[in-house]
Amino acid sequence: MQVLSICPLKGGILAVPHWEFDLGSYCTTRTRSRSRSRSNKIWGIGDPICHSRNSHHLLVANNSGEFSSQACCWSPKFDFRCGIFSGFSRLKVFLLCHPKRSSFGASFSLAWALEQQEIRDEFIKDASNSIDGLPEKHESEEVGYVIKDEIEDSEIVLTKGEEEESIKNEKEVGKEKSTRVDVRALAWSLQSAKTADDVEEVLKDMEELPLPVYSSMIRGFGIDKKLESAIAIVEWLKRKREETNGTIGPNLFIYNSLLGAVKQSEQFGRIDEVMEDMAKEGVFPNVVTYNTLMAVYLEKRQCIEALNVLEEIRKKGLSPSPVSYSTALLAYRRMEDGNQVLELFVQLREKYQKGEIGKDDDEDWENELFTLETFTIRICYQVMRRWLVKGDHLCTNVLKLLTDMDKAGLRPGPGEQERLVWACTLECHYVVAKELYKRIRETESEINLSVCNHVIWLMGKAKKWWAALEIYEDLLEKGPKPNKLSYELIISHFNILLTEASRRGIWRWGVRLLNKMEEKGFKPGSREWNAVLVACSKASETSAAVQIFTRMVEQGEKPTILSYGALLSALEKGKLYDEALRVWEHMVKVGFKPNLYAYTIMATVYIGQGRSEMVDSIIQEMVSSGIEPTVVTFNAIISGCARSGMGSTAFEWFHRMQVQNVLPNEITYEMLIQALAKDAKPSLAYELYLRAHNEGLHLSVKSYDAIVHSSRDCGAMIDASSIGPRPPEKKKSVKIRKTSSRFCNFADVPRRDRPFKKEELLAPKTQGDEK
Secondary structure: OEEEEEEEEOOEEEEEEEEEOOHHHOEEOOOOHHHHOOOOOOOOOOOOOOOOOOOOEEEEEOOOOOEEEEEEEOOHHHOOOEEEEEEOOOOEEEEEEOOOHHHHHHHHHHHHHHOOOOOOOOOOOOOOOOHHHOOOOEOOEOOOEEEEOOOOOOOEEEEEOOEEEEEOOOOOOOOOOOEEEEHHHHHHHHOOOOOHHHHHHHHOOOOOOOHHHHHHHHHHHHHOOOHHHHHHHHHHHHHHHHHOOOOOOOOHHHHHHHHHHHHHHOOHHHHHHHHHHHHHOOOOOOHHHHHHHHHHHHHOOOHHHHHHHHHHHHHOOOOOOHHHHHHHHHHHHHOOOHHHHHHHHHHHHHHHHOOOOOOOOOOOHHHHHHHHHHHHHHHHHHHHHHHHHHOOOOHHHHHHHHHHHHHOOOOOOHHHHHHHHHOOOOHHHHHHHHHHHHHHHHOOOOOOHHHHHHHHHHHHHOOOHHHHHHHHHHHHHHOOOOOHHHHHHHHHHHHHHHHHHHHHOOHHHHHHHHHHHHHOOOOOOHHHHHHHHHHHHHOOOHHHHHHHHHHHHHOOOOOOHHHHHHHHHHHHHOOOHHHHHHHHHHHHHOOOOOOHHHHHHHHHHHHHHOOHHHHHHHHHHHHHOOOOOOHHHHHHHHHHHHHOOOHHHHHHHHHHHHHOOOOOOHHHHHHHHHHHHHOOOHHHHHHHHHHHHHOOOOOOHHHHHHHHHHHHHHOOOOOHHHHOOOOOOOOOOOOHHHOOHHHHHHHOOOOOOOOOOHHHHOOHHHHHHHO
């Protein structure tokens, strides 16, 4: 049979419809000794329903009004703090029961922790969330009605948390009546009430109703944002107290319901008004009252005031409930103060261990403490996540809180730690991500591959490529098996290192990186091989370039035009001109079309051989293939002439450069001046220096000294004052390729000072074969 349930939850009453009750489902059970003395008490229906958590009463009344009280137990689905009033043709049943605090506390704490729903002022709210949620009456069911029965000499004992107080109330009754009250219809008739007179107009012809009915309607009006109607009922109850000499009137539970209605209607400015009215009526707040105040302050984002209420609870001599502490924890959460969250829980746990709390049987502190512990871990996780999202200056706070949680015996689970890793997106977050990754691995639990890939990416972003490689090695050894993204991330990190080594000319590290790639099962592509070849070329390491090129071909990687260009450059710098010509011929033979860089290298090769006519031929071939020579091409030819002492040839190419409308730059003038000065042509070098100066170019001191020394040696008369003072000497920049210390800092790897072995140019497999 469906009945309307009047549920007092922590001092408030709420109607919850559609509960099934089977009279045959109860059985006799024992109760604790502390509760047995209370089992003989008869509950007054007109009074607030509240009772010991350890005893459950089933009051059965026959038609003559005689009641019997039995301790009973029932199906778990009825294990709520409630009173169920149901009318039958010959039997009246009142079921009084208490909730399992651990289950309620857990659901309450999780709701706050996830912040997905509001705290419903410490009572369970029906899914309809309005007065409409009160059940309707059906033809075949007695639903939505409360039976008002009069009981002689009723007496009530109230137990709440650790606080016990007795409330005795007597009222005269006549013979039994069974007037039915449609609560839903009554609530609808009062929803437009604004004053006590409006309430009186509706209820004047009705007999006294149980206080839970009024409490339920007050709660419903709060949910429907009709606070004026809720206040009107309280004012009417105050008037009834005077008329009935205190038999019926607003008590603590009515006021707690009103406070909940104020919170639900979000008219927070009326809180002080309600509290003042309570004091005026001589109703003293309990823990539930203060918990509601804390919740209101939290809704108003006044976290400090909410925490002050917790201190006020202690000052009033009351014992804060688990709800009080969970609200305080949430206040610290909104203040993003994870340290205070942890400190509050540790203090609470120490009090429980010392026996300062948990002595009252009405509070299952063991289960509540477990719930609060879970809640604390959840809040600390949320605070750390907020710290990470805010920026890079709170990483130290995150690491400190993690350490403090370890000391307190609290540790987020692998799932929460993985979610924290996802919050690490800035370069400086790599420290936190690395620590979290280490912790997850230490638990020996399965780690999500996407999390590992994220850490690899973050390590690369923070230039911690070696640390990223270590994570990849963990994937190979411990699992999960790396996927294509893992592979591409590591390859990209290697490419960054190889590109940097190539740019700095640190060919040794380029070779080591290639060896490391092959050692870890990666097959270097043309991009990786070319980066090392370019590094060898920049470092003028001809022998290393040749061996790397040979190794590249042996590994089955097809050289590109960039590969040939880097090899040609290395051979040219090593003055291996014949070998360079053979490479050029082979490159053309296999079908590669030379680019600007290759043509430029070959021009310098012919200049180095002293074959000026071949330089003309290569330039013509270059132009006929649609590639126009640039200032870089002419600078290379002029530089080659300067190294070979061919000043006149260099000056000729300077004129051809002008004919083709290619503007010279500082390098052009500097190399040409040095070539002419070396070729005993100081006057011509002097004129070119003045020309460059007039064009706004700033030549190096080497050009100035070359003119002065050449004119002195040749006895040429030049006006030194016309070319200005001697330019300041530029600071000699240390060639990075001579040292790898900067690269080691860049790559986050230890520096190796021992000489580089020639065998390291060979592939690991080749080395094994030689051994």
